[in-house]
Amino acid sequence: MAKVELPYGKEKVVLEVPDDRLQSVLVSELHHYTPEGSQIELVRKAIENPIGSDRLSSMAKDKDKIVIISSDHTRPVPSKIIMPLMLEEIRRGNPEADITILISTGCHRETTRNELIEKFGNEIVSNEKIYIHDCDDESMFVKLGILPSGGELIINKLATEADLLVAEGFIEPHFFAGYSGGRKSVLPGIASRLTVLANHSSEFIADPNSRTGILEGNPIHKDMIWAAKTARLAYIVNVIINDKKEVIYAVAGDAIEAHEKGCEFLSGLCKVKAVSADIVVSTNGGYPLDQNIYQAVKGMTAAEVTVKQDGVIIMLAKSSDGHGGDVFYKTFKEADDIKKVLDTFVSRGRNETEADQWQSQVFIRVLQKAKIIYVSDADDETIKDFHMIPAKNVKDALKKAEEILGNDNATVTVIPDGVSVMVVE
Template sequence: MTKMNVPYYKGMMEIDIPEKNLLGVLESKANKYRISKTQEEIVEEALDNPIGSNSLEEIVKGKNTLTLITSDHTRPVPSKVTLPILLRRIRGANPNIDITILIATGFHRPTTRDEMIEKFGVEIVENEKIINHVSTDDSMMVNLGKLPSGGDLIINKIATQADVLISEGFIESHFFAGFSGGRKSVLPGVASAKTIMANHCGEFIASPNARTGVLMNNPIHKDMVYAAKKSNLSFILNVVIDSEKKVIHAVAGDSEKAHLKGCEFVMDLAKVEKNPSDIVVVTNGGYPLDQNMYQAVKGMTAAEANCKENGVIIMIASCADGHGGQSFYDNIVNSKSPRELLDRISKVKRNETVPDQWEFQILARILDKFTVIIVTDMWESKYIESMHMNHAKTFDEALKKAFKIKGEDASITVIPDGVSVIVR
């Protein structure tokens, strides 16, 4: 047996794979990337050397108001490292500037105070003005016109009405936007639900260019870049993190140019060569991304890219927070089959996209080709099975089920962190 430890919720899960079955392990080079600098030094160096823009200090001089977009509780952005540095440098250049921290929830639920404290630290939560973006609250929004795709560009006015708009985030591969970070702070981060729906429509999600690691001709990315420019996102700080959620690289500066440099770095680390197998074992990188089924779909797409058709995907994800989206859950549960759901989505017009459609569309695409077994001891079987998936409380139980489907000689590939790799 080959023993491995893979991320599971806030810890690790030990799994045993028979050596005769193990075809390979696909891992990002980020896990072995070593740098002698501290996280703080990496961030400071990026801010000292902005890409394609003036320095942050020059940008904020003489301005009265600033909105700083940051990520919500579902993203492992190390804000305890980055935010204090950003705030110190901003106030060092402009002590009287009025700063609002806007949490980019996208279409997610608001971040709770406890989650803010865990993410930002007590001092920032108690002393800074922090506001949750609520995509369904029309009173928070302003219409900035049309996206290239034709959808309405409606953005949180707290972002658009400030003298300066900046954002912090992190860059990793993204299952339909190509990469996270950069322009995603605006769309979907602080966009109206209406705008998010149009951008995440079935037509765009079905595009072969709306895939992990792809920016060229990606219709979703194109809209996002336009939204960031139209909102005057003038400066970004984006970091790259390893499996321990530690900063190993950072870029700062122009929202498009700096982001592209960060994406190049991530591609170099994350790209792995596929080795198609009968069974693929994958995780969502542990907490916070494995806390619900909605997010777990992301890791499944890495397995999808490496699994033989009619193969088995074993997804290890706590789903401690349940399904993660009522519309997501209801649409999967109320469909007769994944194929029936896909056929129905194909007939939905762009401006009639429903909440979470993109997520259940991608999950349906996976379930239409593969058997998925969810490994968790933190969510009930009845919910998982109602979503056209199998459930196992332990990895051993899941592996037995997979062998029963594909045979005792089935080949196995392990992807310890599905959201950290780009399978090519």
């Protein structure tokens, strides 16, 4: 009997599968990579050797207002390591700099103080200026022009008022932007809801280049690059992490060049070949990415590539924060026919996109390929409202999958961390 550990919240659960039924366990080589130093050493070395730019300390000289864009509570960015080193580097060049940390929530809920402390540590939260972006606060917006997509670029004015705009973040495979990190700090990170909606239009989500690991020809990425350049994002520190959320690689420097270097490194380690199976088990890599159903769609897209048509996906995501989006939830709760919902999305123009439509569109695409059994702490009715089948543990889920398929010898492929791999056909 094969036993596979799966991340679930802040814990691990074990899946048992008969050896003759287990087709493959798809894991990123990231988890086996031996870094060339400690986490702090890696980030410090990147800062000392920027790609395509001067050192941050030099860039900070004579700058009055400096804004550091930082990710929110939904991303496992090791800010306790990155942020102190960025602050140190800035003050090395300009001890009197007026620094604001701008939390890039995108269209997510506000990050709580406790979440900020967990992210940065009490010292930074108590002593630094921190502002949490709100995509609906029109008093904080500045219009900067028209995106290649035709939508308006509207971003937080704190970024536009900065003499130097920089960002921290991490790079992982992203299910429609190709990769996270870099330019995403601006769009969707600190953009208005209207701007995010235009960029995440049904046309772009449906584009075959809007997929995991693809930047070339990706219309969503093209918008994001334009936004970052227009906002004058001058410098980034981005890291790549393993399954323990530890830094194994870091890049710093020009927002475009450094990000591309990080994506190149990541791509070399996390591409895995799809191994077709009747049942595919996936996760969202545990906390913090598996806090809600909305985010869990990402891990499902890894399973989507390798599950057989009309097969079963077993998705593990603790979902202690519920569904993660009121509009997202309402879309599925009120839908008798998800195909009609998809048709409605596709009929909308770029500037008619509605909240969370992109996530719903991708989710429907997955639902059209396979049944989804959802293992979580969320209540059963909520899971059913999303047209999924609830299960409280992975053993129960596997039994339900066999019953759905009418085959207790159904083949199984396991993806222990669905957001850290790029599954390719």
